[in-house]
Amino acid sequence: MRADRLLSLLLLLQNRGRMTAPELAAELEVSVRTVYRDIDALGASGIPIYADRGPVGGYRLLDGYRTRLTGLTGDEADSLFLAGMPGPATELGLGADLATAQLKLRAALPAELGERSRRIQERFHLDAPGWFRDAEEVPHLGAVAEAVWRPRVLRVDYRRWRGEVRRKLHPLGLVLKGGIWYLVARAESAEGAGSGTENVRTYRVSRILNAEVLEETFERPTGFDLAGHWAESSRRLEEMRFQGEAELLLTPRGLRLLPMKFGAAGEAAVAAAGPPDADGRVRVVLPVESLPVATHDVLWLGAEADVLGPPELREAVARTITELAQRYAPSG
Known part of the structure; x- marks a missing residue:
């Protein structure tokens, strides 16, 4: 939406200082012509944006000006839990929300803390997947994440080593392990899924051939702890291995x-x-x-x-x- 883009442009200038139109266009993933129109719109609304001419010119805000429009939306707040993993955030459809949320947080920080966060981002980077392995295609990750979040029953066609199966799942959580996405879910049996943690299994998201988010809802098992379940199932897998x-x-x-x-x-x-x-x-x-x-x-x-x-x-x-x-x- 244009309002979100205008706010992102304003926060970019506030956080980084002088920026050229091509630099802004690259950050916002729009054309330079769109940046010119957005700059004009912000100026017309009373935002003190100035253009410096010359080879080292660009757009900047009036010295001392800081916007206070830094409240986070729900999606932006959710995305902060993936702040160290921009790749997975993008796979989940939260890449733009994460970028905007980071800009808002930096804008809300005092100048010295904002500069410190910028230096940390420049000097530390998390790359979770292992070496010499192509990233897995996960075309149905968005649907799986939606079913986990809402929550909704998920109907999937799944490829096992013994052949394909169709399952109705109660998705309980997503885990990213070594660059590979896994779904922790409770499988429905003919008599239903029950109310506890029976039939809870782990599914590799890349092996989901088709995923359909149904309108059916389900109740999460009382006290279910995703991190604790993953640690215990990993331990059992090591013992069986x-x-x-x-x-x-x-x-x-x-x-x-x-x-x-x-x-x-x-x-x-x-x-x-x-x-x-x-x-x-x-x-x-x-x-x-x-x-x-x-x-x-x-x-x-x-x-x-x-x-x-x-x-x-x-x-x-x-x-x-x-x-x-x-x-x-x-x-x-």
Whole structure:
């Protein structure tokens, strides 16, 4: 809306001082011609905006002028919880609200605190996703967020590894973990969803093939704590993930590689490692997943690791190495 844009323009000049028309146009995502019209409109309404000519010119407010039109709308206040994550805020449709809310907050601060917040924003930046991974497409994130907020029952077509399913969900919250969006929701059964936390599951938003926000409402489970639920379900997932242990004999380099490959599990294994033998190799006990996953992980360590046990893992690694050796053996 034009009124919001005029306020944003005014707050930009108040917070940053002199700005050119192209700079304002880039910030507001409008044309330079639109900026000229907005400047004229603000001037006609009594806002003391002045134009400085020349190569270092631009528009500025009269020295000492400060607007007090800094009240936050509901959407702008909501967006502040994502102030450190502009990318996710944009994915949720709150990017413009977040930008305006930040401008209003800075305008309301005393001059010295406003300058301090500007310096912090210039010097610190949060980039949540991991390296070397493209961002997931989440075309239905907006619908999911709407159902979480209102709240409304959500009907989805969801892709599982065993095939597609249709579900009616009671969406309880959204979680951003490592750059990936997850929906925590209670699935309706044939008898209904119940009133507690039974049937509460986690759904990867990128695997939602279709999402429809229904007019049906639902009651959130009494006392449901999204952060607490996520921490507990993450703990259970970690416990289910590791199905056994591998006993390895590692070279010094293999010991350094272990945390890089296995994260916290690798760090714990290194911390509990015994003393090095005469060759400098160290025995460690590492939690592992299924046999195929553990075989792949151990092979990643290459010659830096000897598998001491269990026997089935040692046999699987030896079998894979034999197959590779036969495959790459010189012909003739």
